[in-house]
Amino acid sequence: MxxxxxxxxxxxxxxxxxxxxxxxxxxxxxxxxxxxxxxxxxxxxxxxxxxxxxxxxxxxxxxxxxxxxxxxxxxxxxxxxxxxxxxxxxxxxxxxxxxxxxxxxxxxxxxxxxxxxxxxxxxxxxxxxxxxxxxxxxxxxxxxxxxxxxxxxxxxxxxxxxxxxxxxLDDLSIARRIDKMNVYSDYEVDKRRNKSYNFIKLFTRPLWFFLKQYLIGKGFKDGNRGIVKSYMAAIYQIMLMSKVIERTKQS
Structure with missing residues (x-):
């Protein structure tokens, strides 16, 4: 069978x-x-x-x-x-x-x-x-x-x-993609509630995710689209870290 x-x-x-x-x-x-x-x-x-x-x-x-x-x-x-x-x-x-x-x-x-x-x-x-x-x-x-x-x-x-x-087929407009990132980062904050981000991490983490997407992920093969996508990966990390810091200060 x-x-x-x-x-x-x-x-x-x-x-x-x-x-x-x-x-x-x-x-x-x-x-x-x-x-x-x-x-x-x-x-x-x-x-x-x-x-x-x-x-x-x-x-x-x-x-x-x-x-x-x-x-x-x-x-x-x-x-x-x-x-x-x-x-x-x-x-x-x-x-x-x-x-x-x-x-x-x-x-x-x-x-x-x-x-x-x-x-x-x-x-x-x-x-x-x-x-x-x-x-x-x-x-x-x-x-x-x-x-x-x-x-x-x-x-x-x-x-x-x-x-x-x-x-x-997740071909969202940039505006809708940012909306989605906002929702996702809200959920991910809970996973990182015990994390702390100092000055160095605030600077290097977005840079690392940009380079990871652009170089390791070979975003450079996609020309300008690859640069934009790599920036989006960095922006997501900035959003996430900012929300973690905000929640820490509120608590």
């Missing part, structure tokens, strides 16, 4: 890209949408494509991580591929995943290369590996923002090839 895969998508008002995402998931054994009480037609799209739908109460959540474990445990099959509602799965990647598990001997998890869109084009830099393919009962996803699932077993990387990479 061949191994089966459930695709798990966490959604909240994800109608913008969801139909395109679902069109790229044909052939998987199950598509599960875990929705956080969307109001924009997300459920209607998921229903039309025959997805299994479960609901997680949104409450005050602005991020999907609190719903990840619930979504994963709701999947019907042993193997789970987690896909965000703005990510495309190329056909060769689907074939690669089924090939890895077809004989039942693979017992690890896979971090999948991801290409990110920025200012209208996919970046040419270092791939952004995301740990997204694993056995349902061997993964636990922390509820903190930008967390990585904890896997009971070995983790391997997929080959760094364009046709085996997730395609991230």
């Amino acid at each position: 061949s191994e089966k895969i459930s695709v798990v998508i966490n959604t909240y008002n994800a109608a913008e890209h969801l139909e395109k995402v679902l069109n790229h998931l044909k052939g998987f054994d199950e598509i599960l949408v875990c929705d956080m009480e969307s109001t924009d037609g997300t459920i209607e799209i998921a229903t039309r494509y025959g997805c299994k739908i479960v609901t997680f109460p949104k409450g005050d959540n602005q991020i999907c991580e609190p719903a990840r474990n619930f979504a994963i445990k709701s999947a019907s099959h042993k193997w789970v591929l987690v896909v965000d509602a703005d990510e495309l799965v190329p056909e060769p990647l689907k074939e690669y995943l089924y090939e890895r598990i077809k004989d039942g001997t693979f017992n690890g998890a896979l971090a999948i290369a991801r290409k990110n869109m920025f200012m209208g084009k996919f970046s040419n830099g270092t791939p952004d590996y995301q740990l997204r393919f694993f056995q349902r009962d061997r993964a636990t996803w922390p509820e903190t923002i930008h967390s990585r699932p904890k896997i009971d077993g070995p983790v391997f990387n997929t080959p760094n090839k364009d046709n085996l990479s997730l395609l991230h």
Whole structure:
């Protein structure tokens, strides 16, 4: 009996890209949408494509991580591929995943290369590996923002090839991207509430993240877009550190 895969998508008002995402998931054994009480037609799209739908109460959540474990445990099959509602799965990647598990001997998890869109084009830099393919009962996803699932077993990387990479359609305007950074940094402040930043760190940390994005991440391959993206990485750190300092003074 061949191994089966459930695709798990966490959604909240994800109608913008969801139909395109679902069109790229044909052939998987199950598509599960875990929705956080969307109001924009997300459920209607998921229903039309025959997805299994479960609901997680949104409450005050602005991020999907609190719903990840619930979504994963709701999947019907042993193997789970987690896909965000703005990510495309190329056909060769689907074939690669089924090939890895077809004989039942693979017992690890896979971090999948991801290409990110920025200012209208996919970046040419270092791939952004995301740990997204694993056995349902061997993964636990922390509820903190930008967390990585904890896997009971070995983790391997997929080959760094364009046709085996997730395609991230997160092509926000700069204004919307800054809004998103503001929300994310609010959540991350809680993770850093015991941190302190002196003068040297306030200066060097943003510089390091700029250089990390531009040089190590090969942002230089993207010309002016790469410079802007690297500045955005530095700006996020400035926002985050400023909020940590502000909260420390308030308390």
